[in-house]
Amino acid sequence: MSDELPELRASDADRDRVAEVLRDALAEGRLGMEEFDERLEAAYAARTYGELVPLTADLPVAGGRAEPVLPVAGRGDGTSWPERIVGSEGSSSAGIAIMSGFQRTGRWTIGRRFTAVAFWGGGEIDLREARFADREVVVNCIAIMGGVNIVVPPGVEVDVRGIGIMGGFDHGLTGEPGEPGAPRVIVTGLAFWGGVGVERKVTKAEKQRLKAERRERRAVEKDEKRRRKELG
DSSP: OTTTSTTOBOOHHHHHHHHHHHHHHHHTTSSOHHHHHHHHHHHHHOOBHHHHHHHHTTSBOTTSOBOOOOOOOOTTSSSOHHHHBOOSOOSEEEEEEESSEEEEOSSOEEEEEEEEEEESSEEEEEOSSOEESSSEEEEEEEEESSEEEEEEOTTOEEEEOOEEESSEEOOTTTTOOOOTTOOEEEEEEEEESSEEEEEEOOOHHHHHHHHHHHHHHHHHHHHHHHHHHHHO
C-alpha cells in the first residue's frame, strides 16, 4: 500500500487512527514504552500516508489481523467521495457578475462544465459541500477587471490551466495529489486586469471536529506523559 500511495497527504484523522493502534499495542504488551514513544512521535510528525503505513504494518488491528491502517477518504465534509459524485446534471452550470456578484455555496451540484464571468464584479464558487456531476468537472473563468474565487475541500485534485494578462491566475494547487476516488477540478480561462484565485479549505463543521480531535489528542498525550513519570 505504501508503494501505491507514497505521496498521499496524511490527515489528522489518519494520524489519530495510527496512534490508537499504537496505544492498543502498548496496552497489550506488543510494544515497549520506548518503541511506543518513537512510533507515536513519528506518527504525529508524518506528512504522507507512506510514512504512516510502516508504523502499524507489524501490529494487529480490528479483527486481529496485521495490516496497515487505511487512510480516511473524503473527509472534506465527512461524506465519502462516491456519494458526492452523482453522475447527473448539475444544479448550476454558470455564474455571472457584471458590476455585481454571484455565489455558489453550501450544498449544490456543480455541472460537468461551469462558466464563471466577472466583469467589474466578483464571484465565489465554494465546492466544500458541493456534489459533482461527474468525476471530472471544468470551471471556465473569465475575469475582466473583476475576480473569481474557487474554494475546494481537502482531497480534491486541482489542475489550473488559465492565464493572466495584466492580471493573476492562481496555479498554487496544481500538482498536489488528490485522494483516491475524489473528483478532479480543472480551472481554465482568462484573467484580464482581474484575478482568479483557488484555495483549499475545510468546512466549518470539519474545522470544529479537527479542533476537538486536537484537544483530545493533547489530553491523551498529557496523560501518557504523566503515566511515564509515575512509572519512572
